[in-house]
Amino acid sequence: MKVKKAVIPAAGFGTRMLPATKAIPKEMLPLVDRPSIHYIVEEAVKSGISEILIITSRGKEELCDYFDYSPELEAKLRASGREEEADALRAIADMADITFIRQKEQHGLGHAILCAKAFTGSEPFAVLLGDDVMVGKTPVTRQLLDVYEKTGCATVGVSYVPNDQISKYCSLDVTPVEERVMEVHKLIEKPRLDQIMSNYAILGRYVLTPEIYNMLEHLSAGYGGEIQLTDGLNALCQTQKLLGVEYEGVRYDTGNLRGYLHATVQIALQHPEVGDWFRDYLKNL
């Protein structure tokens, strides 16, 4: 079955990026000249997704504004002959069919995904976390969709994470299936060192089947008192095959300061207008 829909949870408080996120959604913080959510929507579109649901919360209206038309601004640009810039603004709003829903209380990622139930209905859907920007030759979501379309199994994007980092993520019990693909048998959120089952963790991308809702609806609060998607996946893989895809590409966690700076520098270095200038600037520092 072809996957047409994607869900982008972006309702979190973004406390690791305070004080900026006191007044600006972390997904709207710019990576050079566009907000990080732009790169995430673009990845979904380049992966063949045409309908996107962004899950927001109070105080995040800018996300909705960014994907809307700006007729006054466009008219002003066109009046002064800046047609290309006006067209570029319109193209942002026309990238995909984007809708929004609010998560009224932030009870965790699993709880946020439950807000997408009416949108996805009985279809499989991709999930792209709103603060994980991925850069790869083939979009990471496309890599997961390729495996889903071949197997019909829910898939999660996984990466190797060293012991000193994995307690920030989850640890997976896996067995290899083919190159870069593994079956997931068990997951533990934020494992202690003695709980690590492998150094594979899920980082920011998923293709889920609608059965996940049944799992999430029956969960009680897990790590941090939140409804954890990891716990839902743990239940899902007891009833159907769940595959891990070791994706090719670089992930930037723009929800923390170091990841944000890392992404900013890398994207600036590749920018067609300022990339060369920025490289020279860094060399001469």
Ligand code: UTP
């Ligand atoms: P994070 O834990 O990285 O986001 O959740 P956060 O809660 O905003 O971060 P900090 O710790 O306070 O800095 C991963 C993703 O899940 C979304 C977040 O917006 C982020 O994209 N999320 C998290 C929700 O949509 N709802 C929630 O209740 C929790």
